[in-house]
Amino acid sequence: MTKTEFLSRLAEELKGISAEEREEALNYYSEYLDEAGEENEEAAIEELGGPEKVARIIRANTAQSAQGAQPAAPKAAAEDPFGAAAQPVPPSSAYAQGGQSAQQAQSGPAYTQSGPDDTQSGPAYAQTAPGAPHIPYEGYEAPRRRSYLWLWIILGVICIPVIIGLLGAILGLIGGVIGMLASLIIGGATAAFAGFGLIIKSVFLFSSYPAGALFMMGGGFLTGGLGVLACAFGIWLIRKGVPFVASSIRSGWSYLKGKVRDLRWND
Amino acid sequence: MAFNTGAALMDALVLSVVSNESTYGYKITQDVRSVMDVSESSLYPVLRRLQKDGCLETYDREFAGRNRRYYSITEKGVDQLEDYRVQWREYAEKVDRVLFGGIDDDKN
Numbered sequence: 001m002t003k004t005e006f007l008s009r010l011a012e013e014l015k016g017i018s019a020e021e022r023e024e025a026l027n028y029y030s031e032y033l034d035e036a037g038e039e040n041e042e043a044a045i046e047e048l049g050g051p052e053k054v055a056r057i058i059r060a061n062t063a064q065s066a067q068g069a070q071p072a073a074p075k076a077a078a079e080d081p082f083g084a085a086a087q088p089v090p091p092s093s094a095y096a097q098g099g100q101s102a103q104q105a106q107s108g109p110a111y112t113q114s115g116p117d118d119t120q121s122g123p124a125y126a127q128t129a130p131g132a133p134h135i136p137y138e139g140y141e142a143p144r145r146r147s148y149l150w151l152w153i154i155l156g157v158i159c160i161p162v163i164i165g166l167l168g169a170i171l172g173l174i175g176g177v178i179g180m181l182a183s184l185i186i187g188g189a190t191a192a193f194a195g196f197g198l199i200i201k202s203v204f205l206f207s208s209y210p211a212g213a214l215f216m217m218g219g220g221f222l223t224g225g226l227g228v229l230a231c232a233f234g235i236w237l238i239r240k241g242v243p244f245v246a247s248s249i250r251s252g253w254s255y256l257k258g259k260v261r262d263l264r265w266n267d
Numbered sequence: 268m269a270f271n272t273g274a275a276l277m278d279a280l281v282l283s284v285v286s287n288e289s290t291y292g293y294k295i296t297q298d299v300r301s302v303m304d305v306s307e308s309s310l311y312p313v314l315r316r317l318q319k320d321g322c323l324e325t326y327d328r329e330f331a332g333r334n335r336r337y338y339s340i341t342e343k344g345v346d347q348l349e350d351y352r353v354q355w356r357e358y359a360e361k362v363d364r365v366l367f368g369g370i371d372d373d374k375n
Binding site for chain 1: 291292293294296306307308309311312314315316333334335336
C-alpha cells in the first residue's frame with residue numbers, strides 16, 4: 001500500500017468524526033510517513049496496522065473525549081496512575097507468557113499489543129482504572145443521544161402555546177362533562193320531585209276539576225318519569241364512566257411511556 | 268514484554284520525551300517504542316489528547332521542503348510530568364520491595 005492509498009482509505013474510514021479531527025489525523029499520518037522515508041513507507045504502513053486499525057483507534061479516542069468520560073479517566077489515573085494494581089489479573093499464569101493473551105482478553109487490550117493480529121484493539125488504553133467506566137469501542141453513540149435531548153427541549157419550548165391550548169381544551173372538556181352529569185342528576189331529581197308534587201296536587205283537585213286534574217296528573221307522571229330517568233342515567237354514567245376514564249388514562253400513559261422508551265433506545 | 272502497562276505510563280513517557288526537546292510525532296513514536304511495546308498507531312491519540320488537555324503544544328517548521336509539526340511541553344505538561352514521576356517512583360519502589368525483598372516485609 002502506498003502513502004496516498006493509505007491516506008485516502010484513512011480519510012474514508014474517518015468520515016464519522018469532525019472535519020477538524022479528521023484533518024489533524026490525516027496531516028499527522030501524512031507527516032509521519034514522510035518521516036519514515038519513501039523507502040520505508042511500505043513497512044511503516046504495515047507497522048501502523050492498516051488504515052482500518054488506525055481509524056478505529058482514533059475514533060475510539062475522539063469518542064472518548066466527546067463523551068465526557070475524559071475528565072473521569074485522568075482522575076482515576078491520578079489515583080492509580082500506572083493502572084497495574086487495578087488490572088483484573090487472572091489468578092494463575094498471569095505473567096507467564098502463555099497466559100498473556102488470556103490476561104489481555106480479560107483486562108482489555110492494552111498498549112502492549114502491537115502485532116498486526118490485534119484486530120480488537122478498540123480503545124487501546126481505556127484501561128480499567130478503578131471507577132473509570134469501561135468504554136466500549138461503540139461508545140461514540142452516546143453524544144448523539146445528548147443532542148437529541150436538546151432537540152426535545154427546543155421542541156418543547158416551541159410547543160408551549162400548543163400545549164397550553166391543549167391543556168385548556170382538556171380542562172374545558174372535563175368541566176363540561178362534570179357540568180353535564182351534575183345537571184342530569186340534579187335536574188332529574190328536581191323534575192322527579194316536581195312531578196311527584198304535581199301528582200299529589202292533582203289528587204286534591206280531582207273532585208272540583210276532574211279534566212284539569214287528569215291533565216295535571218299526566219304531566220306529573222311524565223315530568224317525574226323523565227326526571228327519574230335522567231337522574232338514573234347520570235348516576236349510571238358516573239359509575240360506568242369514571243373507572244373507564246381512569247383505566248383509559250392509565251393505559252394511555254403506560255403506552256406513551258413505552259413509546260418514549262422505544263424512541264430512546266432506537267436513537 | 269509480559270508486563271501490562273497503562274495509559275498513564277504512556278502519557279508520562281510521551282511528556283518526558285517531549286520535555287527533553289521539542290520533537291515530532293515520528294520521533295516520539297520511536298522513542299516511546301524503545302521502552303514500551305506499543306503499536307505505532309496508538310501514539311497519535313495520546314499526542315492529540317495531551318495537546319487538547321493543554322500539556323503539549325505544537326508549532327510547524329519546514330524541513331526538507333515539507334512541513335514538520337513539533338510538539339513542545341507546556342507548563343501544565345511539566346507539572347503533570349512531575350506528578351507522574353513522583354507517582355512512578357512510589358509505585359516502582361513498592362513493586363521492587365515485593366518482587367525483590369517482599370519476604371522481609373511480610374514474613375519476618
